[in-house]
Amino acid sequence: MDRNDRAVTAFAMLGHATFHTYELVIPIFVVIWLEEFSTTAALLGTVVGASYALVGIGALPSGLLADRISSKRLVLACLLGMAGSFALVSVAPTLEVLTIGLLLWGTAASLYHPAGLALLSRGAKARGTAFAYHGAAGNVGVATGPLLAAVLLAFVGWRTVAALLLVPVLVAAAVGARLEFDETAGSAARDADATATERVQPRSLAAFIASSRRLFTVGFALVFATGILYGVYYRATFTFLPDILADLPLFDPVALVGRSFEPSQYVYSGLLLVGGVGQYVGGKLVDRGRLETVLLGGYAALAAVAIAFVPSANAGLAPLLVVAGLLGFLTFMIAPINQEAISAYTPADARGLSFGYSYTAIFGVGAVGSSLAGLVLTRSTPAMLFAVVAACAAFAALIGAVLRRRSGRRSRSGVTADD
Structure with a gap:
């Protein structure tokens, strides 16, 4: 990585760590807010869910903005917007004001991923390594914010x-x-676009539709589909994973110095920390290997570890810790691989729009995974849930295999010969 790569990556890492710090701190406050505002779990859950949903809903317009104005400005606006919204949250006298603060947070937070990832995609020459460091920074926020x-x-x-x-x-x-x-x-160094600074800027609905049609080649449509499957896998697995772990006899509460500790919470935090290593490894893999092969292998491994989770829980503590660690490692390893796939299958001047679509898929459509997990666990068992998410990963691996067969048609500019 050269000086410019390091500066671009450091800037994006700051934004990513901050985003995930706030994202995972909100659930810590939920129990307190239930008493503070004398509300129900259903109502407060709807409010918090709406704030998270805005992160996905806002990703597409944020992606459009990222192709029109400086990504640096958008990321700074995101940071200041999240700060301002939490300032309002900290003084909220009523549930209504708290709701406004959380919705403003979701709106501001939606700016980050399309702008930050478009910046890395266009600005970094060692793109996979940049994605790796960026992902690891996000996991620092995931792990340290709630703690x-x-x-x-x-x-x-x-x-x-x-x-x-x-x-x-x-x-x-x-x-x-x-x-x-x-x-x-980065785009200039890869000859990704001879006029990379002259970005396509859809200024009307017709222009937006035309830009979207240009973006959605068969290759990008397949990558978009893997984003949906990844989002469903992630939300379905991690939304209820703390509860699944807490229900295991292996992790019964432990009394220590007059207080009760939940071992399952520390195991869950450990998964998030291991995920940071996975993010780094995933970025390195796409810098050194064939993207489509890495994508196929990553999702195949993710399917296998999901299938192994429940049997490992029945086999004892050591097997469970190994499989749980692999689950965290592989789930987060896939993130920079997906990001490289989005970059590889789109032209440089549409990266903001492409990441906008992709994170609408991951955060927006993928949020269905939480409801799906709740439904499966209500009517069935964790074994069925992990079978369902394994199927999602297996389908994504199949898409990776299709992309691998077609990869000879992808040019260096990220455009495939498949109108």
Whole structure:
């Protein structure tokens, strides 16, 4: 990685870690908000779910913006928007004001992934490595955000904790604003687009439809489908995984120094930390291997580990920890592989739009996975749930096999010969 790659990657890492810090801190507050605002789990769950849904719904318009204006400006706007919305959350006197704050957070957060990933895709020459570091930074936020909030809540009230969370995001924005880099250096180096700075900017509905048709080649449509399957796999697996682990006799509560500890929570946190290693490995793999082969192998492994999860739980603690670790590793390893696939199957001047569509699929359509998991667990068993998610991964592996057969038709510009 050269100097520009490092600056681009560092900037995106700041945004990614901050996004996931807030994303995973919100559930920590839910139990407190239930009492604070005298509301029901159903109503508060709807409010929180709507804020998360906006992250996916807003991804497409955010992707359009990322092809029209500076990605750096969009990411900074995202950081400041998340800070402002949490400032409102910290002083919310009523559930209605809290709702407004959370919805504003979801709207601001929706800017990040299309803008940040389009920036990495166009700005970094060592794109896979950049995606790897970016993904690992996200997992730092995933793992440390909830832990930091939980520790602080032992000493101060939730409003103070919410206000203190403004500090890291404002620091990230200040540091990021000082970083300087060329947002199109990577595309220029790959000859991805001779006029990479002259981006296609759909300014009307007709132009937007035309740009979308141009983007949705057969290759990108297949990559888009893997995004949906990945989103369903991720949400279906991880939404209820803490509850599944807590129900295992292996992880019964432990009394220590007069307090009860839940081993399942630490195992779950460990999965997220291992996922950071997976993100790094996934990015390195697509820099060193054939993308379509890595995509096929990654999803095939993800299907196998899902099938092995329940038998490993019945086999004892050591087998379960190994399989659980692989689940975290492989699930997050797929993320930079998907991101490289999106980049590889789209032209440089439509990367923002492509990531907008893709993260609408992952965060928006993929959110169905949470409802699917709840339905399966209500009517059946964890074994059935893992069979369902294994099927999703197997189908994605099949798509990877199709892409591998067709990969000879993909040019260096990311466009396939398949109108």
